[in-house]
Amino acid sequence: EAKSSGRNLFRFYEPAMNERIMERRQLEMDMRQALRRHEFRLDFQPRYDASSQTIVGAEALVRWQHPLRDLLSPACFIPLAEETGLIVELSDWVLREACLNALSWGDELMVSVNLSPVEFQRSDLVDRVATVLDSTGIAPQRLELEITESVMLEDAASALTTMNGLKALGTRLSMDDFGTGYSSLSYLRSYPFDGIKIDRSFISGLDQSQSSEAIVHAIVSMGHALSLTVTAEGIETVAQLGKLTELACDQAQGFYLGRPMSPLLFQKVLADARVERVLEPGVS
């Protein structure tokens, strides 16, 4: 009795499941094609020095301009790219495009690129990054690679080897979404990070709760004790920015300061900021 009803239940779900699988397969084919047809593009979100509020760089964020859909955000396609291995090809494109854009900003600003944990599970990541540095000619210290702590959860030993390899190339490493994982603190001690990015959830909490402020304060102090650059992400209000400056956070990123924008618009923002600096020489 129970068995047959279980089978019915299975049959009941089967069409929907097939549909999902077909849809994913379609998406995967679309994605391969999208890579060939150059449907991916990068937005850049400016990153500021918190106290002077001058731009110190930008984070590259990938989007997919699908011909038949709206602009797709990374949450819609990065997981599938990871599952299918297409993430490597996509990420090679992102790395190269990000570096080429950075070269057009002059020779000082940083560019940050998000890497997937899947890329760390493969042995070729250091070579891939070296190739991009070589072929674009960007100074390695201008490239910052953002990783989340899931990288260390997968295979701690090989993650360390890869991270040391990336450091040896001269790139910077930062831990993204800091504070959301389980063991972020211990990782900071054992891995060669240059910076941490405090997760948005703590920043939005700054308006509402004393505890968020205490946590951010603790993260900034600890980061500085470990000689790390501390960046706050997801700043949406002037009050949050004020609080973070008060808490001596080094860098700031968020909709209040600047949304992710097209390369062209970012260049315009940069140019405007430079003009402003010339007109107000007192401000650094």
Ligand code: C2E
């Ligand atoms: P992330 O690296 O933590 O990037 C920050 C995300 O927060 C971005 O979303 C950004 O648009 C958004 N954001 C920035 N400031 C604010 C704010 O003030 N308020 C709010 N509500 N959101 C803000 P996005 O572009 O949708 O990217 C989501 C995630 O996708 C990224 O999180 C990153 O983990 C991943 N991702 C993006 N581009 C790439 C890529 O090229 N490669 C890989 N592997 N992952 C990527």
Ligand code: MG
């Ligand atoms: Mg990031």
Ligand code: MG
């Ligand atoms: Mg983040």
Ligand code: MG
């Ligand atoms: Mg993230």
